[in-house]
Amino acid sequence: MKWLSVILLNCLCCFLQAQENNIPYIDALHQQRIETNRKGMWVLSGWGVVNMGSGIIGALSTTNTEVKAFHTMNALWGVVNTGIGVLGLVRAKKEKGLSFSDTGKYKAYKNTKKLYAINGGLDLLYMGTGAFLSGRANRAKNPARNRGYGNSLIVQGAGLLLFDVSMYLSHQKQQRYWKTAPELAVTENGIGMVYSF
Template sequence: MKKSFFLTVFLVFTTFQALGQSSELTAFNADRLQLNKVGMVVLGSWAIGNFATNAALLRNPSSKEQGYFYRMNIYWNVVNLALAVPGLRNSLITDPSSISLTESIGDYHQMGKVLLINAGLDVAYITGGFLMKEMTKSRPNRQDLLNGYGKSLMLQGGFLFAFDVVMYGLLQSKSDSLNKIIETVSVNADGFSLVFRF
């Protein structure tokens, strides 16, 4: 009788512990997907806002330079929208409870790498904008185009740099949650096991 009682208690405790870990992982993935969803809404809104504003201003630009600036902003945000829509869709249709621990760790680190690489590219875009403006000194016949495109690169690169840095910071704020989940798992020669902490 005592054996079966202790075995039952142990099995119930183990089940609750495993469910607790599963719910913590689901909560972590839900938070990560929510962060991505908000990020893609911000990026998509920026793109749509740029389309509307720059298309309206392009109808009657004050100068050729301004026309190039508006056009480049529109071109640039075609790419932003092309990234935001699938990213948003993925965040909306993904079930957080269907993502394994291994996939969660991989997705978390992959997102962090992508944001850091993008931040580096954003700096390159801003630098490219400054270089285009500098090139006007040696190419006066292309001054309007270089100034317009250069200003657009600086504006769009500046926004994207701020976006990627903020997103990376918010993602990193979730690392403690993931580390607590990882601490409950140990790997040995026989496979995976849960670590119970009292």
């Protein structure tokens, strides 16, 4: 019984020390994820503002139907991207004040990467749709407008793909650190530390 008490006390001390050392580590990774997203949302908002401004100026300064359609679509994408960027900035600010468990922090990290991966797939879809519109423009009622919209979708999809891939890779750099972070597992049989490899 004495040996069992010593072993349990030793395990408890090791566990508490691991938890003490681990909390700042996971907190730092979590804050880094939030900061990476915040910086990314500034970039997305900037991209949106540039597209709104250049799109409005371009659409108003031409009579060419294809060029007008291209700039009009860019301006509309700019509105959407700026809105998403601003909402992302608000979310990042809100997340800094929220309390997450270590498991919640890791789950938020995985969900962030998943979001950028899904968005990257959508970006390819935008580009494919743009290529389809441009390629079949001569069969449409208004070929010039379809080419303009199609070309805008290709440009916007490519810009967003670059953004989403960059954001995914920025978060992916943390993966090796998350994998070494231990997790606490509580079951009906006891408490243990789980390490993912």
